Amino acid sequence: MTHRLLILATLFALACPPASAAIGSRIWATGGVSTIEGSAGGGLVPWALLGSYASDEEWGGTLALSQAETDDYSLSVTGAGVNWNNRIELTVARQTLDLDELVFSLKDGFGLEQDELNQDIIGAKVRLAGDVLYSPWGQWSAGVQYKRQRDFTVPDAIGARDDSGTDLLLSASKLIFAAVFDRNLLVNATARATKANQGGLLGFGGDRNNGYEVMAEASVGVFVNRQWLVGAEYRQKPDNLSFANEDDWWDLFVAWVPDRRLAVTAALVNLGDVATLDDQQGLYLSLQGSF
Amino acid sequence: MCHHTTPRFTGLARRVLMLLAGFALAGCQALTTAPDSETNSNTEPTLYQQLGERAGLAQIVEDLLYLIVDDERINHQFKGVNVAEFHRHLTDQLCQLSGGPCTYSGRSMRKAHADMAITETQFNALAENLILAMEQNGIGTGAQNRLLKRLIPMHPDIRNL
Numbered sequence: 001m002t003h004r005l006l007i008l009a010t011l012f013a014l015a016c017p018p019a020s021a022a023i024g025s026r027i028w029a030t031g032g033v034s035t036i037e038g039s040a041g042g043g044l045v046p047w048a049l050l051g052s053y054a055s056d057e058e059w060g061g062t063l064a065l066s067q068a069e070t071d072d073y074s075l076s077v078t079g080a081g082v083n084w085n086n087r088i089e090l091t092v093a094r095q096t097l098d099l100d101e102l103v104f105s106l107k108d109g110f111g112l113e114q115d116e117l118n119q120d121i122i123g124a125k126v127r128l129a130g131d132v133l134y135s136p137w138g139q140w141s142a143g144v145q146y147k148r149q150r151d152f153t154v155p156d157a158i159g160a161r162d163d164s165g166t167d168l169l170l171s172a173s174k175l176i177f178a179a180v181f182d183r184n185l186l187v188n189a190t191a192r193a194t195k196a197n198q199g200g201l202l203g204f205g206g207d208r209n210n211g212y213e214v215m216a217e218a219s220v221g222v223f224v225n226r227q228w229l230v231g232a233e234y235r236q237k238p239d240n241l242s243f244a245n246e247d248d249w250w251d252l253f254v255a256w257v258p259d260r261r262l263a264v265t266a267a268l269v270n271l272g273d274v275a276t277l278d279d280q281q282g283l284y285l286s287l288q289g290s291f
Numbered sequence: 292m293c294h295h296t297t298p299r300f301t302g303l304a305r306r307v308l309m310l311l312a313g314f315a316l317a318g319c320q321a322l323t324t325a326p327d328s329e330t331n332s333n334t335e336p337t338l339y340q341q342l343g344e345r346a347g348l349a350q351i352v353e354d355l356l357y358l359i360v361d362d363e364r365i366n367h368q369f370k371g372v373n374v375a376e377f378h379r380h381l382t383d384q385l386c387q388l389s390g391g392p393c394t395y396s397g398r399s400m401r402k403a404h405a406d407m408a409i410t411e412t413q414f415n416a417l418a419e420n421l422i423l424a425m426e427q428n429g430i431g432t433g434a435q436n437r438l439l440k441r442l443i444p445m446h447p448d449i450r451n452l
Contacts (some may be wrong), residue, residue: 097315133443177439182432226422
């Protein structure tokens with residue numbers, strides 16, 4: 001937990017920097033926020049946007065702390081990213097899933113004593129073409145997320161095949177000016193080839209399916225003004241394990257971007273059934289600092 | 292207040308009527324969202340009016356110029372520019388673009404920026420300053436967005452893409 005406190009302290013330092021400190025030139029909120037997998041996007045769905053505010057002659061970076069609390073689980077994510085010239089984004093994220101209620105069924109059903117699952121994610125995203133604001137066809141990016149389980153005992157026991165996996169992503173994002181009551185509308189679509197179970201927290205591949213599948217993910221948001229974005233996300237998921245059904249995810253979010261240095265995101269998330277525990281709904285909160 | 296004008300309505304009734312008129316107008320706006328249609332009734336202000344007509348635009352452009360001068364990312368691109376002429380041209384251009392009775396008489400966007408090698412960083416900086424200048428002049432989010440929507444198609448000409 002100490003590393004999370006350190007990052008929190010850094011976030012506060014970033015939020016009140018010396019006035020002269022340089023920060024990227026892209027328009028407010030066009031870096032999105034940090035997803036639970038570290039890549040720039042919303043909360044659950046990565047967008048074609050690259051994190052931070054670096055424009056074509058600039059470097060930028062982000063730090064993020066996120067927490068999701070559903071009925072029977074809590075997920076903590078610490079993430080960081082750098083952006084070179086608004087061309088390449090490199091990200092790292094560590095996820096910790098507290099199993100809470102699942103601890104008992106794991107002990108009774110599998111004789112396993114484990115109360116959390118950890119996963120590391122290294123991501124890279126390249127802006128292929130276009131700009132989310134300025135191009136009629138929007139902005140297009142391709143990305144990879146390499147994910148590695150740090151504790152494979154539980155995923156192994158419930159039928160996952162691998163403790164690591166790589167997601168391949170293709171995303172498009174477009175801001176449509178004055179689209180809804182003269183407000184700007186942000187639309188994002190992502191196709192993800194993946195073998196990950198519950199995003200990788202339950203391993204990769206399974207007894208029911210062990211091949212790559214292409215999943216559809218999308219989000220829409222309306223900028224009430226340049227500081228407030230309200231929207232929804234949907235993320236289709238594979239269903240590789242016969243141990244438990246895996247549902248699609250969705251959320252309703254509001255993001256507040258008071259200036260380029262800070263973004264606060266709150267969401268109502270619905271993760272559906274997760275590892276035999278039904279209908280996981282809850283709250284998501286994320287803090288992001290940019291520099 | 293205003294006892295002499297419409298004595299038949301109490302203050303509350305007038306407020307309710309205004310609220311209803313507001314809803315009706317919002318409804319009209321929702322129904323007439325054809326992208327660039329400037330067909331408006333007498334009650335709904337045009338984009339040009341929302342921007343304060345030519346005088347309001349002249350003030351926005353003046354504030355924009357102050358922001359540019361202070362902006363290290365782009366002020367070097369404006370060295371040697373005739374400020375009065377630039378101010379007049381840009382005001383006319385925004386006036387014409389927003390549906391006002393002006394004619395932009397400067398060079399085409401592509402010709403004017405052909406030798407400037409404007410980067411995306413610099414384009415973003417100018418867009419940011421324009422938004423800030425509009426905010427300084429109390430221009431609402433909707434009107435800002437509508438003007439930006441009409442400016443964005445100039446991006447490839449200005450960036451020489």
